[in-house]
Amino acid sequence: MIHFRLSDSGVLVVQPSGPITSEDFTAIQDQVDPWLESGGKLKGLLIDAPDFPGWKDLAGLRSHFRFVRDHHREIPRIAVVSNDEFLSALPKLARHFVKADFRRYDAGETAEALTWIESPPEPRLPSIRHSWFPAEQLVWVTVDGKVTTEEYKHFLSHIEAILAKHSPVSFLVNFEDLEGVELGALIKDTKFGFTHIKDIKRMALVGDSKWIKRLTSLPNPFSLEIKSFDEDQEHQAWNWITS
Structure with missing residues (x-):
């Protein structure tokens, strides 16, 4: 299960509280996609998961990567707040955000992560x-x-x-x-x-x-x-x- 919210500044905050399902990403997409289509712009994605619960089944895993693949161009920054080494080092997740700047923060540093996402953009990444x-x-x-x-x-x-x-x-x-x-x-x-x-x-x-x-x-x-x-x-x- 995932709790999520889209802040007024355009930060998508995702907080897994149990094994992730395909329905979780359907719910996120139902809110994010209309907002993007109406002209909204995402500043970044904040994954707040002190202990990553994993996926409920293969459908949940597939939905996760499908959502990442379909939205990586709209997300300039991703912050992971977690002490879980699997989540913070997962190359298949980080890699899909090819246009994003990716940072990891320790559990409890959610405010610092949010400040970084909302800070002014830095010089472009190398090609x-x-x-x-x-x-x-x-x-x-x-x-x-x-x-x-x-x-x-x-x-x-x-x-x-x-x-x-x-x-x-x-x-x-x-x-x-x-x-x-x-x-x-x-x-x-x-x-x-x-x-x-x-x-x-x-x-x-x-x-x-x-x-x-x-x-x-x-x-x-x-x-x-x-x-x-x-x-x-x-x-x-x-x-x-x-x-």
Whole structure:
């Protein structure tokens, strides 16, 4: 069960009090969607769950991720107030909010979390963001907007540091919001690919663009496993690449 409220400032506050059901997200959607359609704008989502109760059944889990997928573009900030490590570190939840700034607060810090959500916006996030999951030997990359040469150079410096210690690793790359790539970044990407081909075990490419599917269908003389997934198949990409 979920208790929720939509504040006057546009913050959706969600408080799970028991196992989450599909009906919970239907109720949230019935209030949030008409408000958005009438011109309202969400400032953020605050999940206040000192002890995460989990989902009642598979339908509840599916409804959760469907709601996240359908609304992530309208939510610029997410704050999780919880001491539950599963909720605060759940990569499949945090990852879906590709355009959001995500922060965790300890239980009892609800006021601090709300203050952060309602504070003025910060400078835009870089077009390339990544997360490193050492247990899965996986780098999760999201691309948003146009990739500049400088941003890609900065991104590669982090990735090469990871490869130097943990090779080989796998990559899950989401191109859902890619708007373009500068020539200099493309050149660096080509050089990186040939230099580190042996350091990459598997690569999952997520996005509906035709060029992604063409890329994965090309002959592959290397040992690298590469596979494409549609935008709504991110969880399958995660399962495949970590299997």
